[in-house]
Amino acid sequence: MSESPSPEHLRPAGVDDTTIEALGKLSEALECVEEARGLLYTFHRRSGEADFLLGDAVDLLREAGQDALADRIDRQLVGQNVLEGRWTFQIVEEYDDTYYSLFKEFDQLARDELVGGRRHLFEAELKEARRTHGAPHHSAAPADESP
Numbered sequence: 579m580s581e582s583p584s585p586e587h588l589r590p591a592g593v594d595d596t597t598i599e600a601l602g603k604l605s606e607a608l609e610c611v612e613e614a615r616g617l618l619y620t621f622h623r624r625s626g627e628a629d630f631l632l633g634d635a636v637d638l639l640r641e642a643g644q645d646a647l648a649d650r651i652d653r654q655l656v657g658q659n660v661l662e663g664r665w666t667f668q669i670v671e672e673y674d675d676t677y678y679s680l681f682k683e684f685d686q687l688a689r690d691e692l693v694g695g696r697r698h699l700f701e702a703e704l705k706e707a708r709r710t711h712g713a714p715h716h717s718a719a720p721a722d723e724s725p
Contacts, residue, residue: 580719581711587702587719590693597692602700608685615678622666632656 589598633656639648660666689695709716 580717580721583702583706583718586696587699588696589699589703590696593693593699598700598703601688601692604685604688605698605700608681611678611681615673618670618673622670625660625666629656 632651636648636652636656639645639651661669664672686695689697693699706718709718
């Protein structure tokens with residue numbers, strides 16, 4: 579059982595509490611963006627699935643002899659853009675190429691400039707404050723990560 583955090587989870591000398599707190603907030607914000615990105619991919623997949631199901635409905639309408647309605651739905655809705663000029667994959671690409679990538683760049687830049695690239699220092703210090711030192715299942719790090 580390791581009683582000391584891994585070196586990559588130790589605060590570099592001279593870094594103040596407010597900096598660690600700010601990096602923790604930045605990490606928390608990035609986690610929200612990651613979750614939003616996941617929901618955007620869910621939107622992408624569900625919209626695509628809906629379009630294929632719509633195609634199945636059109637086929638069944640034709641099979642039921644409802645050709646006029648099937649033709650209208652097929653022509654006007656199947657394969658339609660979900661936003662002007664965009665299918666969902668294009669929305670995902672634009673999000674990734676603009677907002678998401680810039681957010682990740684600034685997160686990395688802040689960590690590189692302020693704490694030598696170390697991640698989750700706020701959480702690592704929170705863990706140290708909350709765990710019961712010496713108790714089973716409360717070690718600072720896995721045994722193979724001992725400093």
